[in-house]
Amino acid sequence: MLAELAAFSDSDANLTRLYLSPAHRAAADRVAEWMREAGLDVGFDALGTVRGRLKPTAAGRAGNRRLLIGSHIDTVVDAGRYDGMLGVVAGILAAEELRSRSIDLPFGIDLLAFGDEEGVRFPTTLVSSSAVAGCLVPSDLDARDADGVSLRDALQAFGGDPQAAASTAYARDEALAYLEVHIEQGPVLEAEGLPLGIVTSIAGQSRFSITVTGEAGHAGTVPMTLRRDALAASAEMMLAIEDVARAGGAHQMVATVGRLAAKPGAVNVIPADVTFTLDIRADADAPRLAAIAELDARFRAIAGRRGVSVAMEKFYESPTTPCAPRLQEAFAGAARDLGLADRRLASGAGHDGHAMHHLTDVGMLFVRCRGGISHNPAEHATIDDMGLAVEALIKAVERLAADAASSGDLT
Template sequence: MKQLFRVNSQRMMKRLEQLAEIGRTAEGGVTREALTIEDHQAQMQVTKWMEEAGLTVYHDHFGNLIGRKNGNNRHAPAVMIGSHIDTVPNGGMFDGTVGVIAGIEIAQILKEAAVTHDHPLEVVAFLDEEGTRFSGGLFGSRGMVGKVSQEELWKTDEAGVSRLEAMRSFTLEPEKCGESVRGPGEVKVYLEMHIEQGPFLQAVNEPVGIVRGIAGPAWFTVKLRGEAGHAGTVPMSLRIDPVAGAAELIAKIEQICSQEAEAATVGTVGKIRAFPGGANVIAEEVQFSLDIRDTDLERRTARIEEVKAAAHAIAEKRGLQHELICHLVQPPVECAGHVIARMQEAAKSLGYAPPLMISGAGHDAMMMKEITDMGMIFVRCQDGISHNPKEWAEIEDISKGASILLETTLQYLAYQ
């Protein structure tokens, strides 16, 4: 395969830096949660870049930002490149965003070189991949493949604003979401580039990797309810304290998810709140998030059942009420063999030999697997740090990943 086109590293880095200024925090991170003012500003900027790249831009009813360039056969299934531009609170500037910027870069190269191709090209910035605001990630990609329920539209954020209200504030029409569901045969292949968010590529000293499978996430809210009381007057032996129960359960979750040293199970409590939240008050209720992931579905299911049993036992022992609310359960998925092979072929033609690897993080690609074949490219990130202001990826590595993505995309577009 002869390399005919080159990505513009300087242009990509300038756009990454410019987007990072939208939602910039005092700590140097980025906060750009879905359906916020910052998200709107970012989408408007990305819209401008998409249009400069020759794409026709629109939102579907789920809020996904889509840029499309028709091919010679506009009725043929589209080659889709996607990722997301929303962030976690005080996150980094590369997570997800590199994939969208790379997709726009590829479209711009096709425009500048006047490349013709058979299949349409679509570049997508999926809405609310992170899921931090409404406790349900991969919203836009789940919506695109018909995996969003009406109940999810009524989920509220910490300020009591529902997703439905937030979507309408973006001039979206969520009651028409069903019209935006894509079916099998509409997308020829889905390709995504993302920073690794882990230390593997740095450890093996490789700039990029090719993903062969994605671990399946399961997201829960755990609630423990006890009895509120005065911190100074209720004896320790008479307390029904959900905070103490939560502490015991969280420690047990760590034990459950660590019991097999070589297993890929990971369990994370990332958010915890006590109610009413007074410093001199024994809490009445505690809520905390729980994220359990594994590449092995049977093993993940077993760990979840162990957590449920532990919650029941601890609540019973302490006289607490307990509840586990499930927000998202996705099975592990495998990337398509032919996509992996084409990415390897493209990499070889460029002089790279990226290792095959597993993604522990969930991505929009795992949802697109519902309707088409998909593949992912990972870019090395410094010290494996992500979801953090220290998140960093070198533009040289990003450019290598984008070059592999470009060559792979050209093959699927059947360009001339």
């Protein structure tokens, strides 16, 4: 199934499937077919999310409560075939097994195949899951891609309905929880010889554009002691970033400088202006915010000592999304049932759960991936590990169903 999905690409050279593209539409149609074959009622919502519905099977407890299971089917450029897609396929297989095993469900199950998790085509992210969660920013529909096509127009070409965006949201009392299976996208589980891990939180992220301003000068005539070198100052700031992030290792803190530009950019001119980005993440908000405050102080100290100025401009902020303890325990119980370790870890990558947390509790299960490689054609998870993940998802749903049936409480 993953191999078949990987064939739907906007590029002949690699797997690149962008939100609302023809390849996205083809992949979504195939996912819809699989959902129908698994016995689900299927449709598309106004933002292009594929929704498959399995009705409650336990007598007298139907109501309108639904357990949501999903992930995304859009990709980065030159992607692997597991990121996002595994969660969608795992949900379909789990639903099929729940039906074939005649497991009583006091709630319905909705499978969701989202489309804008990667945020590659438009300067947006999580548009489709945000709509489902009721937290869509309306102005996102006016965002434009590199060719000038608006998200609104692309949605209409896809077959969606931007005017009905608000109708895609679940009512808060409809959603029981949101579960997602995903490759780890990191090396921890492989290093520890574990096939599965239970996610404790989705890391909060802060992103900054940092501008350092010094003074241009002749590379041969300005003494080193009299220079106001913006690039040298920036280099020292980058080392400070690395130092602070390493000190926050207990909170799975990571920090990255991904872009750097120096001006005027001549080989024989001292750099006068440097701009670089900072992406900093941790498993909780407090240590991340404390690290940012420390970096601000250290940047200013470096700038003062080197005779330059520095400005930090935040352009993205996403708070930590905690995974609900009851859902962690459901996955942990499933792992124990399978004879596996109860390994808890945070996710350093963002997921649709960031948006879904605005609607309901979030739970995530990680699957070991080879070398921790992701966003890369070399991305890989074994069939055995993926099979364990599907079975763990089934057992977690069974535990939630049993808890609801015994307590009479679906929350």
